[in-house]
Amino acid sequence: MEINAVAPAAWQSLVLKLGKLALTLVLAWQGSQLVWQIASPAPMILSQPATGGASGGDRPQALAGTGDLHLFGVAGAETAAPVAVNPVDAPDTRLRLTLLGVTVATPEKSSSAIISANGKEADFFRIGDTVDGRTRLASVLKDRVILDNAGKLETLRFEDVPGAGSNVVAAPNRPVRTPTRNESAPPRGGNLAERFGEIRSASEFVDVASAELGDDPMVAINKMGLVPRGDGEGYEVKPGSPLIQFQLKPGDVVLTVNDQPLGDPASDQSLLEEIRTAESVRIEVMRGDNRIVVNHRLN
Structure with missing residues (x-):
């Protein structure tokens, strides 16, 4: 009886060991397949391009009308070059204009100037406005403006501004104006x-x-x-x-x-x-x- 009881126990132990070994082999094989798929993926097989010239009618319909969109511009179209305003090349104007004030704004088209024409009352002008006759305001800088006089650029500066046109801060010596009794006295009456x-x-x-x-x-x-x-x-x-x-x-x-x-x-x-x-x-x-x-x- 003791011999028969021991035999089944030994048989079960052997089967359990063989099962563990088989499971280990299966897991190892599956793991190796996964590693190979990651390390060496299957090559991409491209279809062979069609030989022989394809006619315009064989092109995909999705491309029809693409040429009408002018994705790269219109062939033969001429682009107008912008007119550059170079204040350095603009000589001083000979027109009877007096610059009284400037407003330098961003964007530049919002800049403006206060100009008196021919001794008349000063007026407010924006870039592009007609100042006098065929003269328009072309550009505004902090110390001068650029005029477009019938296509010719000219500079209008402030009158008698110390240091205008240079970086020198000191003003030149000039005679002192002393008020006299002959000059009109400032208003004194009222609040x-x-x-x-x-x-x-x-x-x-x-x-x-x-x-x-x-x-x-x-x-x-x-x-x-x-x-x-x-x-x-x-x-x-x-x-x-x-x-x-x-x-x-x-x-x-x-x-x-x-x-x-x-x-x-x-x-x-x-x-x-x-x-x-x-x-x-x-x-x-x-x-x-x-x-x-x-x-x-x-x-």
């Missing part, structure tokens, strides 16, 4: 708004502003409808400011006068005293994202 309303020239404006700042700079700044933005940051124009009659708008920021930054009423008082003896004044204003430069003669 500040009424006095500004009587101003007829840039020199009168400087005289009135200097007189007001001499009494109390901060009070005068408030009366003019200006808000200091900080030393060197300029003055912002408030709604209702009497300066609006001089083409300023609420929200404009007066940045510099004769390239000197503004924003400190005490130091700006001495700047106005210097301007009173100058021949011209150059004012820079920020309007939105645009900078407007206006040039005025004082004598």
Whole structure:
């Protein structure tokens, strides 16, 4: 009985070992097939191209009409070359025009200029507008504009601007203009708004502003409808400011006068005293994202 009990146990152990060995071989074979498929994929078999010239009618219908799309342009079409505006090659104009202000904007076509033609009242022009006769505004730069005079480019510059056309900041020596009793006195009657309303020239404006700042700079700044933005940051124009009659708008920021930054009423008082003896004044204003430069003669 003991011998018969041991025999089945030995047989079962042998079968179990053979089964494990067979399973191991099967898994190894499947693993090798997977490795070979990854390492050496089956070659791609391409169909043999058709021999013999195919007629136009045998082409796929999907390509029909492709030539009408002109994917590579129209054969023989002429492209117009853009007209280049080169300010360096534009001589100074001989026309009776006076440049009073410029606005350099982005994009360039939004730039504009304030120009007086033949001694008439100044007007506002955008690029492409007719300034006088056959003369159009072609380009606007920060210190000059380019005119298209019947196809010929010409330069119109600010008058008597120190350092115009160069990088030199210092202005040449010139005689000092001393006010005399024969000169028209600045308006003195009424409040500040009424006095500004009587101003007829840039020199009168400087005289009135200097007189007001001499009494109390901060009070005068408030009366003019200006808000200091900080030393060197300029003055912002408030709604209702009497300066609006001089083409300023609420929200404009007066940045510099004769390239000197503004924003400190005490130091700006001495700047106005210097301007009173100058021949011209150059004012820079920020309007939105645009900078407007206006040039005025004082004598």
